Amino acid sequence: MILTTPFVILMILVFVLMYLFAKTIDHRKWVILVIALVLTPLIYFYVVYPLLNIFSSYHHEKYFDEMAWKEKPAARYEMSGDIIDKKLLKDRSKSEVEHFLGTCDWYSWDDSLKMNSSDLWNYNLGVKPGAFNRANEYLEISFENNRAKHIKQYQIEKTFE
Structure with missing residues (x-):
């Protein structure tokens, strides 16, 4: 387990709350301390931590992995940040991009052409986990002169009818 500042702060907060709760049960200091010490990890790991995961939009980020991208399309959002931050596809040809990411899911609409353009590729990244997240994530790659320019x-x- 990694001890981070938010973890320590939350554990102290839960301990203080459990200590105050235990004070309502008994007035002996050693009983209050034992109750607080026993309840703190239980309340944190079975109540606070699950609620934090449900209501926060945090998700794991992974390095780009060609096999995982192709085999698990619903988890592509974990690797998209690495693709954008490291500019892994910048100035690559269409065939190189297709080799890395596979065939695109669809072409985007180009208003200047009044049709879908083969220079605007889209990949579905899936939905980030979270209780209130209803948005699908997409990655768009635009090509100029057969080279990836903008990602x-x-x-x-998502709309439900």
């Missing part, structure tokens, strides 16, 4: 990530809200 952006965007969201489209």
